[in-house]
Amino acid sequence: MTHWEDELAELAHRRGRALVGYAYVLCGEQRQAEDLVQDALVKVFSRLRRHRGPAAPAPGLHPLDGERSGTSEAYVRRAILTLYLDEYRRRRRWRGVRHLVASEDRARGPASGATARADVAAALARLTPRERACVVLRYFEDLTVPRIAEELGLAQGTVKRYLSDATAALRNLLQVPLDQPAGPTPTDRRAGR
Structure with a gap:
């Protein structure tokens, strides 16, 4: 040593x-x-x-x-x-x-990942088909807005509107338990619901 x-x-x-x-x-x-x-x-x-x-x-x-x-x-x-x-x-x-850092108010349990995935799937099901397609292509397939517009045959501005409306709807849907009615989304307001 x-x-x-x-x-x-x-x-x-x-x-x-x-x-x-x-x-x-x-x-x-x-x-x-x-x-x-x-x-x-x-x-x-x-x-x-x-x-x-x-x-x-x-x-x-x-x-x-x-x-x-x-x-x-x-x-x-x-x-x-x-x-x-x-x-x-x-x-x-x-x-x-x-x-300044976002944090959850409660601790997550071991099943929270599966529950979160189920909540997201249920919230996606409540979107219109075009909104859902835009969200899936943007956030799950990681495509850019121009690429999504090309894939769906839409204008880029239309894709941006669908993404914005879907994001607002998902935010409302995922903050409120799904068994309770969520407030009207921008899509609901446009459709007169």
Whole structure:
């Protein structure tokens, strides 16, 4: 084993609990504290590992500071603090922008994927045939508007109108449970329903 491996093993064995305790005081959670210690050890000792070879410092000297070995615990403690503060800042920044990201109000269950597919299929069935064809070609076949117009023999503006009307209808249909009547869609209003 190289010197840094011996130092890592000794530090983890002799001071591991103290390092986890230090991290626990910072974060207040056992698992997060253990993760912080592990990440800090990797961060500090991965630097030591890169220093092996002909350019390595003399035995007993620490490549990070040129001091006698045994100062690794200070480096690890500093790395724990830095990692904790980085995570804290990330969480605080996330809280400031979290509201900009769409999220569901309730947790999805294991059957939610199948239920969502069934809901989409039922909502598609309630569209007119041309709207349904435009939606399927655009969002399931990933065709462009000009390509859809070519496939269906329609003008591009007509395809855009069908897509817009169908999107509004699907939005209304999928936000309201399908057993309840949805509000009138743009297609329903045009048709006088």
